[in-house]
Amino acid sequence: MPDVGNLLRDFAARIDAYEPDAPVSAEIEVDGVALTLRAPVVRALAEALAAYHDxxxxxxxxxxxxxxxxxxxxxxxxxxxxxxxxxxxxxxxxxxxxxxxxxxx
Structure with a gap:
């Protein structure tokens, strides 16, 4: 099973690289990993989840x-x-x- 906290951290880091000063939308903890999610990360995550087809x-x-x-x-x-x-x-x-x-x- 993948480590969800680290997967989300890596995803957020990739998106944050383009707009590191964007406003913070949420601060969460997943599997012991504290995450700060900026607005572009939340948008990208929402789009990725909506586009997923099992x-x-x-x-x-x-x-x-x-x-x-x-x-x-x-x-x-x-x-x-x-x-x-x-x-x-x-x-x-x-x-x-x-x-x-x-x-x-």
Missing amino acids: PRDRGRCDHCGGPRMDENFQCRDCGRLSGLFGRMVTERAASYSPLTEIRDT
Whole structure:
């Protein structure tokens, strides 16, 4: 697990280099590391957090709206398949009929 306090300290130092006299927005302590966050650092942190996209995020379920889709676009909340793939599988499954008799030809 990364050391969050030191990660934030290094992030703040990179941003502070461009505007070291900017007003202080917050003073916090994370994992024992005291941090002074200036306004540009807070803006950069907010933008970075807003722009982050988790690679596991596959959108929301078309049926229940849940955010937990697996790699096959099956909702972990309601169990239904979602999207075009889910619709195709559901339609094919509905029209499937197993062979009841096998004939030699």
